[in-house]
Amino acid sequence: MKKIIIILSSCIFLAALLVDAGRMKLVSPGFKTTLLSFNIPPGWPQPVYDFKSNPLTKEGFELGRKLFYDGRLSKDGNFSCASCHQQFAAFATYDHNFSHGFDNTLTSRNAPGLFNLAWQKEFMYDGGINHLDLQPLAPMTAKNEMAETLQNVLDKLKSDKDYRKMFKAAFGDETVNTQRMTRAISQFVLMLVSSNSKYDKMKRGEAEFNLPESLGYEIFKQKCVSCHQEPLFTDFSYRNVGLPADATINDFGRMKITSDPADSLKFKVPGLRNVQLTFPYEHDGRFQSVIQVMEHYRSGVIASAQTDPLVRNKMKISNYEIGQLIAFLNTLTDSSFIKDPRFADPGMRR
Amino acid sequence: MKKIIIILLSGFLFTSFHHSSRFVKAKHKLQLVFHNQFSGKEMIADSSYQNAFGENFILKGFRYYISNISVKEKNGRLHNISAKYFLVDMADDSSQTIELAIDKKDFIGLQFMLGVDSLRNISGTQTGVLDPARGMFWTWNSGYIMAKLEGISGDSKANSHLVTYHVGGFKKDQQTNRVINLNFIESHELAGNIFRVDINADAAAWFNGEHKIKIAEYPICHSPGALAVQLADNYSKMFSLAGIR
Known part of the structure; x- marks a missing residue:
């Protein structure tokens, strides 16, 4: 009798623990990332970007890098971030006053080089964008740039198995939303530190x-x-x-x-x-x-x-x-x- | 042996208590039901309505953010019951009912904000109903569109006779979020567990309020500034109590 009670109560106890573990699992399914360090060059000021809200990881950086070079972020698939931000031009558009956009359009401003963005508080020549994470939304949706809707971009990413895998690796599960997408792009561009001239x-x-x-x-x-x-x-x-x-x-x-x-x-x-x-x-x-x-x-x-x-x-x-x-x-x-x-x-x- | 059983059982009791405490439920539910209207008539997409200036208007869309919901207690004190954001959308019935848990059932009024407070406008990309993919965000001049009213009117001189009021702005002198107070005529004490408040949101107020905004003169608002602030002053008066159950 005693044995039965012991067995029963330990079963109940274990079951309770398992339920607990099950709940934990929803939050973190053995989720692990490799942190990347961000080095402030000697003599430079503290960056203004809030790294605590978006810690740099290898997985997030690689996702951001893939997004940066992916033309599917545009309406017709032809325009990635990198088509106007070319590495060999320090991520500006080489030798172009205006960059080329969707359907034979031109941008209305010269594409700036992208580097040392962690020190920048406002973006665009007019400072209209108040956070680095929000910056990619403007070219993605501008009619004379990538000309796509955010919902379409998210849908394209969700339907791609590789992306789902990479979002999971970077953020813990396969959820694809604008915040994750833009934080990943930020992780990539934040690492673009030019300090070796x-x-x-x-x-x-x-x-x-x-x-x-x-x-x-x-x-x-x-x-x-x-x-x-x-x-x-x-x-x-x-x-x-x-x-x-x-x-x-x-x-x-x-x-x-x-x-x-x-x-x-x-x-x-x-x-x-x-x-x-x-x-x-x-x-x-x-x-x-x-x-x-x-x-x-x-x-x-x-x-x-x-x-x-x-x-x-x-x-x-x-x-x-x-x-x-x-x-x-x-x-x-x-x-x-x-x-x-x-x-x-x-x-x-x- | 008894000791072991006691230890095991108390362990079990502890874990079960642990679970229930995590899901403490407030005793009551507050339901806010928004009835979107135009001059007292229910809003139906593609139907025609008329504003106070006799301008006809075919309705296409109506959406607004609701947040910072508080109940006003008998002693006048405000008691915040939700920090969440809700996007009420004419085109989505489920968005028109907001259900919240409350632990009080005796209060004399309600306060909420129409719009998105400034912190959320400067803190990067948000999620849920605040995801910029919901189409309520200006990408070129960072900030939320607090409310949208869209349609077509013969009186509009804009392209395709569009009437597009996208109202936003959170910086000094451009603020478009508005705190709304709805006071009950008498204190309501509820017998049951669900406290339902029906609220009318009448978009006719956007045109005719503190500011007179005619479609013929102002068919389009697409940026923060003076017109957006005037529309916001007007929409701050669009809500009224329809009933309490």
Whole structure:
């Protein structure tokens, strides 16, 4: 009798435990990820991205990488993120003022390079997007870019066995939603850290500038650094630099977001890292070369009430200085970044 | 031996108690049932309605976020009963009833928010009804569309005679979420366990309220700003109590 009671009660006890385990299983089915470390280059500020809400993992990064290179995120399958953000151009569109979108359309702005995004608080030239995770939604749904609906993108991903597997590996189960998709893309682009240019090596004592480069650096620190602050070479402010609006686009920049006339024709100060690769320049790619940009600052500025005081009266830059400045700007090219196999198309073998 | 049995049995009792405590249920249920209307008439997609200015309007869509639901106790104190978000959609019957657990059954009013509070507008991609794939999010100027009213009107000068009011904005001077208070005429004490509150949401108020918004003048609202704020002021008055059971 005693034995029976013991057996029975232990059975009940075990059953209760099993039910418990069953519930646990729903939450975490032996779910394990490999954490990736994010290294802040020496001397750089703390990143603004909240890594706690989206911890970097190998699985999340690889999912984001696959998404970044997948044309199925667009309506007709032809336009991936990477079609406008090319690694060899530091993830800008090489040699294009505007990028090509769905059905023979053009974008209305020049595609910026993608790197060091963990330090950036607002996105787009007008700062309209307030979180890195939300950024991919704009090109995916824009009629002149990828032209797809978010629901269609999610449906395509859900119907793909490989994606379901990768979502499970990254997030614990096969649920595909916008949050997971965009967090995975963020994990990929957050890892795009460009900090290995000659400039960086010089700062670390691993390389030395030649004479034009060091002269250019000194001129840069006198004339450019108030907007293009080191080490990211931007202060992330929005400024009107006296570029009149293109009448075919009528892009007034930040004013569209704030509805404040004081923000007319203000655009985000671009970082200058990899500037040699990201031509043409300005928000609409109107200048083909750095020389043209500098020519604008010394002779082309068309001042309006909103034009930045730093450039309103045109800058004094000599031909000699332009030459040295260009030598310096070329030290900002990170050739290891644009060849880093971690960031390449996962479907390609190198 | 007895000891062993006692230990085992208490172990069993402990685990079962553990389970039940995890599923503590509030004693009562609050049901909010939204009745979407236009000038007192039930909303039916593709039906025609008329606003206060005599403008005819063929209805295509009507959706809005509800959140931060509180009940007002007899002593006037607000008691938050849900931090969840709900998207009430004219096209989805199940979205029009919100069911929540409450532990009180004696209260004198109700408060909720129409819209999405600012924190959710700046915290990256959300899930559930707040998933941007639900079509209530502006991708180019981050932020939620708090409410949408869509249709077609001969008085609209927009393309295809569209009337499209997508109302959003959460920054200073652009705020479009609104706190709604519905006070009961008398304190309601309930005999049963389900407390049902029927609420009318009348979209005619979008046009005719504190601000007079004519389709002929303003057929489209697609961004945060002055027009969106005016529409929000108007829709803050679209709710009324239809009944309490």
